[in-house]
Amino acid sequence: MADDTWAGLADKFADGAYATVKGRVRTYVMHNQLLEHLPPPPARVLDVGGGAGHQSFPLAQAGYEVTLLDPSAAMLDKASARLAHLPDDVRQRVTFVEAAGENADEATGGQHFDAVLCHGVLGYLDHPEPLLDQLIRRTAPGGIISIMAGNADAAAVRPALEGRWEDALAAFDARSEIGVLGLPTRADTVEELSAQLRDRGAEPLAWYGVWHFVDWLDLSGSALDPDDAKQLEAVAAVELEAGHRDPYRQLSRIFHLVARKGSA
Numbered sequence: 001m002a003d004d005t006w007a008g009l010a011d012k013f014a015d016g017a018y019a020t021v022k023g024r025v026r027t028y029v030m031h032n033q034l035l036e037h038l039p040p041p042p043a044r045v046l047d048v049g050g051g052a053g054h055q056s057f058p059l060a061q062a063g064y065e066v067t068l069l070d071p072s073a074a075m076l077d078k079a080s081a082r083l084a085h086l087p088d089d090v091r092q093r094v095t096f097v098e099a100a101g102e103n104a105d106e107a108t109g110g111q112h113f114d115a116v117l118c119h120g121v122l123g124y125l126d127h128p129e130p131l132l133d134q135l136i137r138r139t140a141p142g143g144i145i146s147i148m149a150g151n152a153d154a155a156a157v158r159p160a161l162e163g164r165w166e167d168a169l170a171a172f173d174a175r176s177e178i179g180v181l182g183l184p185t186r187a188d189t190v191e192e193l194s195a196q197l198r199d200r201g202a203e204p205l206a207w208y209g210v211w212h213f214v215d216w217l218d219l220s221g222s223a224l225d226p227d228d229a230k231q232l233e234a235v236a237a238v239e240l241e242a243g244h245r246d247p248y249r250q251l252s253r254i255f256h257l258v259a260r261k262g263s264a
Ligand SMILES: C[S@@+](CC[C@H](N)C(=O)[O-])C[C@H]1O[C@@H](n2cnc3c(N)ncnc32)[C@H](O)[C@@H]1O
Pocket: 006, 013, 048, 049, 050, 051, 052, 053, 054, 055, 069, 070, 071, 072, 075, 099, 100, 101, 102, 118, 119, 120, 121, 124, 125, 131
């Protein structure tokens, strides 16, 4: 890939963001929410825009056969370095593919997967439709599609908690911002993304919030200590519960939507 936008962000994202309480909570809640819907292992999982494998390596550890597809050589290097620390049997269950999600048909040799994940990717694309098409095409009939995306309905949360009140007022009707990694980021709504999935033959099953209290604390300048294991466990349990319930999930800046492709 000639233009690797993520090369300069790989360390910040993979080692920085994921090392925080927020990062760990995200991994925990996404994993638990996914397991509510995935068939038991071994099943084939395609992680589109899988980055450094934070979301799919735990699945490989649980016995799933994972293909991690990403266009960024730098992110794939990060993923390989992280995978090298895992046991042999886990390493053997992970395959890397360097390609954009829009080219997943060709890059995977037309394989179908029992589950296709796309977490934190759609927001970086101005026109996500070709990628959405690919997510559905690569999913086996009756398989699961898991998408994590920015929540346009909660766009005022970040500027308000950062004390940027004019930006917060403008954000109520905004669809994009400069995200925490410094890149322009577009947000979706659960309703619109659900409709886009239905149009492509997949029925939404459930949606969840991802971050609530940890995100709000972090944005307002009181980040929690990632080395306090007892607190981390307690926080993760609270966030998982909040992500399943209204009104909390509606105010999460990130949502997790799970759908099933029709069997016909
Ligand atoms: C915020 S990271 C998310 C990584 C991973 N999904 C996670 O949740 O930890 C965004 C990833 O999307 C990848 N990406 C960017 N454009 C893409 C595209 N068109 N198709 C697939 N992946 C893409 C980037 O290389 C990067 O690894």
